[in-house]
Amino acid sequence: MNENDRAKVRTLQNLFAALGADDPQGWAASEISEDIPQLARFLALRRIWPDLINAWAAPGALENIPAAARLLAAGANPADLARVAQVAAYETAFGLLHTLTASGRDDDAPADAPGWSLMETTPSGELTGRAVRSLHEDLLTMDPSGREGQDIFD
Secondary structure, eight states, X not given: OOHHHHHHHHHHHHHHHHTTOSOHHHHHHHHHHHOOXXXXXXXXXXXXXXXXXXXXXXXXXXXXXXXHHHHHHTTOOHHHHHHHHHHHHHHHHHHHHHIIIIISSXXXXXXXXXXXXXXXXXXXXXXXXXXXXXXXXGTGGGOTTSSTTHHHHO
């Protein structure tokens, strides 16, 4: 890696650290040395756990769903019910990320059917030409607890 690339890694590393990445140096080095849009990947993934998975454990989250409220009223353990909702949210997020970024096509569709690609953009919205792939592979590593989902799968 040349000095210019090392400077890019340091700049990216600082940005990853400011955004709360667990391994800012690793993400930054991968982006530069492997030409993978890691910052775009990180940004696409970082809100999934707090906003879509862990939100189900927040006070009042379950009570807003009639079926969950009935289960709670019948004596269901709130922590267990929250885990069920969190696992369902995780599995849905994982499946959606896999569908959108793993293959880029519906394998059951005709061979001449179109596919799709999630692409990195510049801050102004211009395509960079770098595909954002396989987001599902890093979903567990984005768990803010650092436990990679262990707490919801116990």
